[in-house]
Amino acid sequence: MSQTPSSRPTIRDVAKHAGVSKSLVSLVLSDPSKVSSLRRSRVEDSIRELGYQPNLAARSLVSENRHAIGVVLGELHNPWVLEVAEVVREQLQAAGFDVLFSAAAIHDGQGIGPAELQALRDLRVSGILVVGSADDAVSFESVLGETPAVFVGSGRESQANTAVVSVDDAQGFGLVIDHLVGRGHVQITHISGGAGPVAALRESAYHRAMQRHSLSQHVQVVEAGPSLQAGYESVRQILASGARPDALACFNDLCAFGVIQALDEAGVDTAVTGYDNISLSSLKRISLTSVDSDFQDMGRSSARLLLQLMRNPHGKFSRQLMISPRLIVRSSSQ
Incomplete structure (x- = not known):
């Protein structure tokens, strides 16, 4: 018969049953080598008799979780986050660490906030890795303290004892616009990612690339979002306005999927590009x-940088690493 939360034995119950203090029970759970065999046996007997099961959070409150690394995942609707997270997991587990995943709640596209990081820090993990856009309006220093952290795919600047791994969006959108202009397109509209630091970076990169080709007079931005539905609705908005751009340069692949669907339904042939090259982008259809x-x-790179930071936890090491992207040309822009 399963125990209800109210009937489950607590650490206080174990201490009372064994005739010891709660702190001694905590010590047995966190570092049994520091307790005499007689007293340890008494506590362990009580744990077994009562069926006490310490959870991870409780144990973390009394000991440093030295062999665990926390990973915060934002934008779970976007496959790129999961693809990066899987590589991170493989790398960190190969280095001998347990990986604790936490899903972040993102509001209004502003990115991951401090609450998720605080929750993992409360578990006293050795380091934190954030995959997804982090709110660039927030300083995480007070939340992180001396806990090393790496932000992946974020538009923020690195701080002391942190590293940032991101894609060079200026180069990436430069490649997109170069390709589209090379195909003879002039009226190139950007379907934006809405609010958020990465969306702002990519929109700015679009503006600079268009300016470099002396196409500033043709700059057009449609506010959308990072989802398939946002891309779909953006095309309906464009077509309703009577505009007929030569090409649509989308914030990301999911947005581009929605754009392609809406164009297909409307029977309109327009060049479309995405960003991130998630695995679905290569499907023939x-x-x-x-x-x-x-x-x-x-x-x-993000796993390696976090391990470097963890080896120097009290230092002022920080690092900003840019990944150089490349353009994969397929039939959507032909």
């Missing part, structure tokens, strides 16, 4: 031209 962010390199 989609065949999306996209900027490859090299998730393998991103995952390996």
Whole structure:
């Protein structure tokens, strides 16, 4: 018969049953070598008799979780986050660490906030790795303290004892616009990612690339979002306005999928590009031209940087690493 939360034995119950203090029970759970065999046996007997099961959070409150690393995942709707997370998991586990995943709640596209990092720090993990856009309006120093952290795919600047691994969006959108202009397109509209630091970076990169080709007079941005639905609705908005751009340069691949679907339904032939080159982009029916962010390199580099930070936890080491992207040309932009 399963125990209800209210009937489950607590650490206080174990201490009372064994005739010892709660702190001694905590010590047996966290570092039994520091307790005499007689007293340890008494506590362990009580744990077995009562069926007490310490959870991870409780144990972390009394000991440093030296062999665990926390990974915060934002934008779970976007496959790139999961692709990077899988590489990170492989790398960190190969280095001998347990990996604790936490899913972040992102509001209004502003990115991952401090609450998720605080939750993992409360578990006293050795380091924290954040995959997804982090709120660039927030300083995480007070939350992190001396806990090393790496931000992956974020538009923020690195701080003391942190590193940032991101894609060179200026180069990436430069490749997109170069390709589209080379195909003879002039009226190139950007379907934006909405709010958030990465969306702002990519929109800025689009503006600079258009300016470099002396196409500033043709700059057009449609506010959308990072989802398939946002891309779909953006095309309906464009078509309703009567505009007929030569090409649509999308914030990411998911947005581009929605754009392609809406164009297909409307019977309109327009060049489309995405960003991130997630695995679905290579499917024959989609065949999306996209900027490859090299998730393998991103995952390996972020794990390596976090391990470096953890070896120097009291230092002022910080690092900003840019991944050089490449353009994968497929039929969507032909």
